[in-house]
Amino acid sequence: MTPIHVRTGSAAHRGLQIAGLAAAAGALLLGATMEAFRVGQLTNVMIFAIAISGLNLATGYTGLLSIGHSAFFGLGAYTTGVMVVTYGAAPMTTIPLAVLLCAVLGFVVGLPALRIRGLYLALVTLAVGVAFPEVVRRFEDLTGGAAGLVIRSRQLAPPEWTGLTVPQRGIWLYWVSAAALLITLVLVRNLTRSRLGIAMIATRDNEIAAAASGVRLATVKTTVFGLSGAVTGLAGSLFAMYVGALSPDGSFTLLKSIELITGLFLGGAATLFGPVVGAFAVVYLPYFTADLASGHVSGVIFGAVLIAIVFLMPEGIAGVAGRFLGRFIRIAPHENQGERP
């Protein structure tokens, strides 16, 4: 069959966009009515999607492979944890600080990217990822060290104006995560469509040509790493509220980094919705394979499914889905795009 052609900016395109938003809103509302356990799972997926979106900026769009994003996730989580437990701050008010600290750490980690690239840069980020749990253990007074940091559920109560009670904090965090994910996706979309977004991809595709076109590689790389860290830190902050108990060996080791990278490439690197799809895959695939077999075999099946997806869909699930949809609806650039307004 021939695909339906839709031009960007046309009424049909607007309609499609609104339909997409309505479908997403419907899915969120439906998710909110599920049992508490499912709501928690979906919250986890959304937090993951934010974390992977952060990684996507550096690794997907700009080609700076980071194996250390678990450190940003952890720094965001511990900032919120420490602020709430030690200083009695309201959880939501800790988000800006967590994001800011992670942006600064991201900027600093991005500095070596000015001199080194590829696997060597990945090694630097690896070091950061390895160091993070050690640093948490070292500053025991603040972080609780190896014993962990427990946030009491009373401290995680939803703000009073919501009228929600402590036991309803799950649904509160569900909507907070949904809002944070929406904001993240809008920001990423704006950024990647901008002049800076083109500079990011240009840097990834060909550094020398990018510099010859006037792209300040140093600025692009450090800015992107800072932003990438900030977004993953936002996810970490929400994650602290979600789990309520932080330990250095729990969720902030290199395994978390690997999970984020896996999610990114499964979902589709350098795509807007890839991280969301990847987050679903990373959270639900293990359950799915555990249903097929038990014990160690399920781990093997999980690995096999991962390999199969990477082989069959090198552009990620979102990339393949986009191509599949392209058979039915093709969105062409606006007729006037490029002509003077």
Add this chain to the structure above:
Amino acid sequence: MQMVRTTGTDRPALTVTDVTLRFGGVAALDGVGFTVAPGEICGLIGPNGAGKTTLFNCVTRIYRPDSGGVSFGDTDLARVRPHDVVRLGIARTFQNLALFPSLTVLQNTVAGAHARHQAGFAAALLGWPGTRSRQRRIEGEAMDILAELDLTDVAHRPAHGLPYGTLKRVELARALAARPRLLLLDEPAGGLTHAEVRDLGDLILRLRRDHDLGALLVEHHMGLVMSISDHVVAMEFGRKIADGTPDEVRAERRVIEAYLGKAS
């Protein structure tokens, strides 16, 4: 960055003075000097390994000469960082294509205009109202350039997978988007068919006229160089062996020897 910007009416000359560059013990460039006058098309010829591309890379600051200097107007290029060369009005193409394969032809061209626009990082992130219309305007200018180079049909196609000759023109479009005063073309005819080479010569002359720019081209294709250049510089083993009009250079004994070998 504070730098004297070259404006549209400013027409600086490119001056290469006594440039020497060694790789280990090998002198890739040995005391090379010449001038590309404003609006002039200058051809740089020489056998493989003569040091043409090395010289090119000195101009675009990929290499830094050991001694001697390159200046554009009053600006000493040794003091300019690589990404600022284009801000002075010097844009280049590459010998082996250096496009951004995952971007569309239009986006590649827009990337070439990167230096002409302000950052606006926060504005980009938040999608400020002005950002969209500014983006439209930049794309509009890029589309004009694509139309000029007969690339309108492929504007929205990714660069990846287009034919070689087309990609060569996309590189030219990207360079033009920077609104340069001087174009550096590294083997623009390399890999093109005979017909394409003839069109390329006409195209370069037309661009010079319409965009008021000069060009320095490194080229093996003698026919092309001799037919469009105002001025030809010949090199061999890192040294300049001839410098003059195409006819003068063609008649130079050392040039004939370099290309045909010494008569016994």
